[in-house]
Amino acid sequence: MSRQVKPGYARALDIRHGRVDLSHGGGGRAMVQLIRELFARHLGNAYLEQGNDGTVLPPLPGRLVVTTDSHVVSPLFFPGGDIGCLAVHGTVNDLAVMGAQPLWLTAGFILEEGFPLADLDRIAASMARACREAGVHLVAGDTKVVERGKGDGVFITTSGIGVVAESCTLSGAAARPGDAVLLSGTLGDHGMAIMSQRENLGFDTPIHSDTAALNGLTALMMQHADGAIRLMRDPTRGGLAATLNEIADQSGVGVLLDEAMIPLRPEVEAACELLGLDPLNVANEGKLVAVCDAALAPALVQCMRTHPLGREAAPIGTVIADPHHFVQMQTRLGGRRMVDWLSGEQLPRIC
Amino acid sequence: MKYIDEFRDGALAADIARAIAAAVEPERTYRFMEFCGGHTHAIARYGLPDLLPANVLMIHGPGCPVCVLPIGRIDMAIELALEHHAIVCTYADTLRVPASGGLTLMRARAQGGDIRMVYSVDDALRTAREHPDREVVFFAIGFETTTPPTAVALLQAAAEDLANFSVLCCHVLTPAAIAAILDAPACEAPTGVPLDGFVGPAHVSTVIGSDPYAAFACAYRKPVVIAGFEPLDVMQAILMLVRQVNSGRAEVENEFTRAVTPAGNRKAQQLMDQVFELRPSFEWRGLGEIQRSALRIRERYARLDAERRYPLAYRTIADNRACECGPILRGLKRPIDCKLFGSVCTPETPMGSCMVSSEGACAAHYTYGRHKDTVEGTA
Numbered sequence: 001m002s003r004q005v006k007p008g009y010a011r012a013l014d015i016r017h018g019r020v021d022l023s024h025g026g027g028g029r030a031m032v033q034l035i036r037e038l039f040a041r042h043l044g045n046a047y048l049e050q051g052n053d054g055t056v057l058p059p060l061p062g063r064l065v066v067t068t069d070s071h072v073v074s075p076l077f078f079p080g081g082d083i084g085c086l087a088v089h090g091t092v093n094d095l096a097v098m099g100a101q102p103l104w105l106t107a108g109f110i111l112e113e114g115f116p117l118a119d120l121d122r123i124a125a126s127m128a129r130a131c132r133e134a135g136v137h138l139v140a141g142d143t144k145v146v147e148r149g150k151g152d153g154v155f156i157t158t159s160g161i162g163v164v165a166e167s168c169t170l171s172g173a174a175a176r177p178g179d180a181v182l183l184s185g186t187l188g189d190h191g192m193a194i195m196s197q198r199e200n201l202g203f204d205t206p207i208h209s210d211t212a213a214l215n216g217l218t219a220l221m222m223q224h225a226d227g228a229i230r231l232m233r234d235p236t237r238g239g240l241a242a243t244l245n246e247i248a249d250q251s252g253v254g255v256l257l258d259e260a261m262i263p264l265r266p267e268v269e270a271a272c273e274l275l276g277l278d279p280l281n282v283a284n285e286g287k288l289v290a291v292c293d294a295a296l297a298p299a300l301v302q303c304m305r306t307h308p309l310g311r312e313a314a315p316i317g318t319v320i321a322d323p324h325h326f327v328q329m330q331t332r333l334g335g336r337r338m339v340d341w342l343s344g345e346q347l348p349r350i351c
Numbered sequence: 352m353k354y355i356d357e358f359r360d361g362a363l364a365a366d367i368a369r370a371i372a373a374a375v376e377p378e379r380t381y382r383f384m385e386f387c388g389g390h391t392h393a394i395a396r397y398g399l400p401d402l403l404p405a406n407v408l409m410i411h412g413p414g415c416p417v418c419v420l421p422i423g424r425i426d427m428a429i430e431l432a433l434e435h436h437a438i439v440c441t442y443a444d445t446l447r448v449p450a451s452g453g454l455t456l457m458r459a460r461a462q463g464g465d466i467r468m469v470y471s472v473d474d475a476l477r478t479a480r481e482h483p484d485r486e487v488v489f490f491a492i493g494f495e496t497t498t499p500p501t502a503v504a505l506l507q508a509a510a511e512d513l514a515n516f517s518v519l520c521c522h523v524l525t526p527a528a529i530a531a532i533l534d535a536p537a538c539e540a541p542t543g544v545p546l547d548g549f550v551g552p553a554h555v556s557t558v559i560g561s562d563p564y565a566a567f568a569c570a571y572r573k574p575v576v577i578a579g580f581e582p583l584d585v586m587q588a589i590l591m592l593v594r595q596v597n598s599g600r601a602e603v604e605n606e607f608t609r610a611v612t613p614a615g616n617r618k619a620q621q622l623m624d625q626v627f628e629l630r631p632s633f634e635w636r637g638l639g640e641i642q643r644s645a646l647r648i649r650e651r652y653a654r655l656d657a658e659r660r661y662p663l664a665y666r667t668i669a670d671n672r673a674c675e676c677g678p679i680l681r682g683l684k685r686p687i688d689c690k691l692f693g694s695v696c697t698p699e700t701p702m703g704s705c706m707v708s709s710e711g712a713c714a715a716h717y718t719y720g721r722h723k724d725t726v727e728g729t730a
Contacts (some may be wrong), residue, residue, distance in 0.1 A: 094718075269355075270355075273355060275470070307572070324725055325724075326721075326722045330396045331398045332359055332360075332361050332397075333359060333397040333399065333583075334361050334365055334398075334401070335397050335398020335399055335402055336401055337397070337719040337720065337722075338719050338720060338721060343697075343698035343699050343714075347502050
């Protein structure tokens with residue numbers, strides 16, 4: 001062996017100027033290097049260090065809850081967040097609104113050839129920060145690379161595992177006539193933050209995505225009023241309208257909203273007005289809807305308002321008996337109208 | 352929100368509602384047509400019928416540009432994308448309008464057509480600049496509101512000598528459609544819908560002004576009140592119409608004085624006149640052929656006219672036989688009078704054009720008002 005050859009040496013990954021190429025998904029040394037020098041640097045932990053084809057997890061007290069979510073948002077970076085933290089928040093929130101404590105995530109990355117490593121590094125760092133804040137660990141991951149033009153930068157699929165107490169009975173089918181409908185804060189912030197960034201709109205507004213992990217808020221709510229909460233949901237794609245219609249169908253009830261009680265930022269309302277969108281149909285990534293026993297609603301709203309993510313929590317409506325399972329709304333004008341599912345395609349690739 | 356919330360004030364709406372209730376004569380029925388889809392949408396979205404006395408009926412008019420677009424025109428846009436491989440830029444509402452052969456622009460896109468949703472014609476111009484190697488066609492639809500921007504884009508393309516840009520012009524004219532409704536014999540027949548007045552267009556009137564409606568008020572003895580698209584505008588206009596009917600007047604009144612003048616926007620009119628000329632005749636969905644009711648691009652800008660640039664032939668295609676879009680657009684039937692409404696025809700799978708755009712009478716009623724059908728026991 002020549003003296004110049006250093007066994008096991010590899011030039012460090014050029015994160016600042018480098019780009020993803022097909023070898024990063026090929027199963028060879030380049031892939032190992034990408035995982036070690038980029039992903040593991042941010043997301044590494046004892047689980048990942050097991051280094052096997054699968055990760056062995058410890059037993060848990062309670063029932064397991066599992067969920068999965070793919071993220072294809074465009075643009076990848078937007079005011080208030082990016083695809084990395086969104087991929088963590090989306091899955092954490094699906095577990096949290098089940099009343100579960102989120103514990104572990106897995107992440108699958110589909111990278112497009114040519115994607116800047118610097119952007120991937122920002123995304124991995126953002127995921128790591130979001131995991132720390134939510135108190136969850138990434139326990140397994142996968143990376144694939146597709147040819148240039150066959151992807152759009154990066155797509156991320158996350159799955160999550162959480163644990164829920166035996167006593168927890170939250171279910172979309174549990175809403176009963178007379179129950180109160182609560183919302184944790186302003187509507188439409190995420191969707192309009194994305195829309196305002198889309199290049200073909202060209203308006204520049206200070207709207208920030210609300211993307212956030214809700215498990216702190218849900219834990220507080222469960223602690224405060226466990227038995228009184230019938231269900232929680234995070235109104236993402238399709239917005240509040242879709243979430244309430246799902247609940248109405250699942251529970252076999254109607255819902256009557258009071259438009260004047262729904263919190264809305266003026267800039268979101270203005271942007272929706274300009275684009276002809278209904279804020280009730282616009283996606284959120286850090287809000288939850290809760291249905292609870294009406295008698296305990298005022299106290300639960302007060303409790304939610306003590307949490308940073310529930311400061312603008314409000315009772316926005318009532319569950320009613322309705323054989324048609326309609327969601328209706330008392331408008332600010334005094335009339336009444338339906339709140340229907342979104343039909344259309346105005347907001348593709350919002351999350 | 353400043354300048355918006357003021358026109359959505361619940362207390363003011365209740366005041367106007369009380370004034371309308373006090374003004375209506377109980378033995379009389381007031382049938383007003385709101386011409387514009389924008390008004391149809393506002394009425395449904397804010398639940399205004401709940402604020403009106405039972406004898407004031409709002410009848411939805413044909414002023415929804417997507418609804419009146421005949422199938423043959425959508426077919427032309429699809430042909431441009433699939434046969435001529437042009438990038439077709441269009442407003443979102445047109446994407447789901449049913450065309451021939453079970454197609455829509457959306458389905459044509461899934462079949463490989465390069466069809467792009469734009470918010471303004473300016474986006475289409477930019478697409479043409481960014482893709483000099485591709486043909487880019489803007490599918491231009493709409494009444495006088497969207498016509499001036501198309502005119503500006505055509506002038507801009509001509510000035511830049513943008514060789515790969517053209518427009519499939521489907522712009523239509525409001526006064527011609529109102530005349531067609533008033534001339535239709537069914538309107539005055541015992542079985543038809545006698546109209547007592549019109550809520551006149553908002554945005555269209557900012558361009559054409561309030562003067563063009565004088566003929567309807569005078570010749571047809573129909574009051575017209577031009578109104579903005581906010582719910583209080585509509586309520587106020589209804590009150591003004593009730594007062595005109597009660598006193599036997601048939602005048603053009605302007606509730607939307609903050610934006611509409613008698614003569615309109617002369618600059619916009621001049622731009623339209625520079626670029627467009629009247630078509631001898633144009634087919635409207637639901638209303639049939641109406642003479643001098645639409646615009647085409649002048650000979651001088653022929654190079655930018657997709658109809659001259661490509662071998663496109665317009666073919667009249669009949670609507671589904673059970674579809675009642677025609678009578679609904681003429682105000683003769685209500686959405687729930689159509690057998691397809693809410694069964695095979697929904698916003699997800701529209702059969703007729705009125706179910707497509709949020710301004711369409713059927714889509715507005717389905718999305719915002721169908722809870723009322725169950726109350727009446729008619730669903």
